[in-house]
Amino acid sequence: MQEKKQSILYKILRFFVYLFYRRPTIVGEENLPEEPCILVGNHTQMNGPIVGELYLPGHKYIWCAGQLLHWNEAPDYAFTDFWSFHPKWTHWFFRLLSYLVTPLAVCLFNNAHTIPVYHDSRLLTTLKLSLQRLQEGYNILIFPEYNKKYNHVLYDFQDRFIDLAKLYYKKTGKALQFVPLYIAPNLHQSHICEPIRFDPDAPIAEERERIKQYLMDSITAKAESLPEHTVVPYRNIRKRDYPSSRPTAEESA
Numbered sequence: 001m002q003e004k005k006q007s008i009l010y011k012i013l014r015f016f017v018y019l020f021y022r023r024p025t026i027v028g029e030e031n032l033p034e035e036p037c038i039l040v041g042n043h044t045q046m047n048g049p050i051v052g053e054l055y056l057p058g059h060k061y062i063w064c065a066g067q068l069l070h071w072n073e074a075p076d077y078a079f080t081d082f083w084s085f086h087p088k089w090t091h092w093f094f095r096l097l098s099y100l101v102t103p104l105a106v107c108l109f110n111n112a113h114t115i116p117v118y119h120d121s122r123l124l125t126t127l128k129l130s131l132q133r134l135q136e137g138y139n140i141l142i143f144p145e146y147n148k149k150y151n152h153v154l155y156d157f158q159d160r161f162i163d164l165a166k167l168y169y170k171k172t173g174k175a176l177q178f179v180p181l182y183i184a185p186n187l188h189q190s191h192i193c194e195p196i197r198f199d200p201d202a203p204i205a206e207e208r209e210r211i212k213q214y215l216m217d218s219i220t221a222k223a224e225s226l227p228e229h230t231v232v233p234y235r236n237i238r239k240r241d242y243p244s245s246r247p248t249a250e251e252s253a
Contacts, residue, residue: 010111013104014054021050024185028192029057033177036134037195038164040215041181042154043143044232051183051190052141053112060139063161066116066126068109074102082236115140130164131171140164141181145234152243153223154216155234159208165198166207175200178211180218184245186229193218 006014039060041048052062067077075098083094109116115129116122130140145155165176180193196214199207223231223245230242 004111004113006111007107009107013108017050017054021054022188024051024055024183025189026055026057026192027189031179031192031194032058032139033179033195035174035177036137037139037177037179038161039139039141039179039181039192040157040161041141041143041183041190042219043145043234044183044185045234045236047185047232048143048183049112056141056181056190058139059137060141061113061115061130061133062141063117063126063130063143064109064112064114066118066122068105069114069116071102071106074105075099078102078105085235085237127164127167131167134164134168134176135172147235150216151220152247153220153231153245157212157216159212162198162208162211163204165211166200166204169198169200178215180215180222182219182222183232184223184226184229185232187226189226191222191226193222 039052039056041052049062049064052060065077065081067073075095078101079091079095079098083098084091086094115126115133117126133140142161144157144159144161146158148156150156162178165178168174168176175198177195177197179195182191182193184190196211198211202210226245228244228246231245233242
């Protein structure tokens, strides 16, 4: 494997993250397959990418929003994804902030071990790079939540990333494994759960549903099995609204 070249600025930023972000305990490393796999985790806002880039074992690349790699697209994406839920009278401030953080975001995401994800004609670039990295022996880490709440631990998962296993099987004849990952920042822990293997003989629609459900169920079960803690959600909401890993019946409804 050839290590990605990184800028001096990125190395400085990375050093400060190491300095101030508490290293999590990684539990369940024995569940990582020996062959390349796809790890699928809860995003936990900035925590997922930080843990993935700096602390998860093994060689890996992380799927990230492709807009964050481009100067002209990052501000709109940052505002919409991170701050648009704030009251409208504050939007001018967050619009300004989105432009101020763009240089930092572009530096970080172009130098980190990322694969840009696009939902337009550039999707082919995402798939081509992903297959290339898997064939080179890298794992791929994906955070597939989107803005639809599923339960007290997760937002719902997009499922088309599972199609990557079908393409990989056609390319190599090997069935990929998907590995659930639960990141618990408030416990300073990350848990690697037991994997599920793609079935190339099953219809892809059934595999999407089966694997997606297994991943969400495994992550939820892991969160609930740990000591009660505050869950850092996908959406950047107020901290007082963060859910518990063991919500009351009223909160679960």
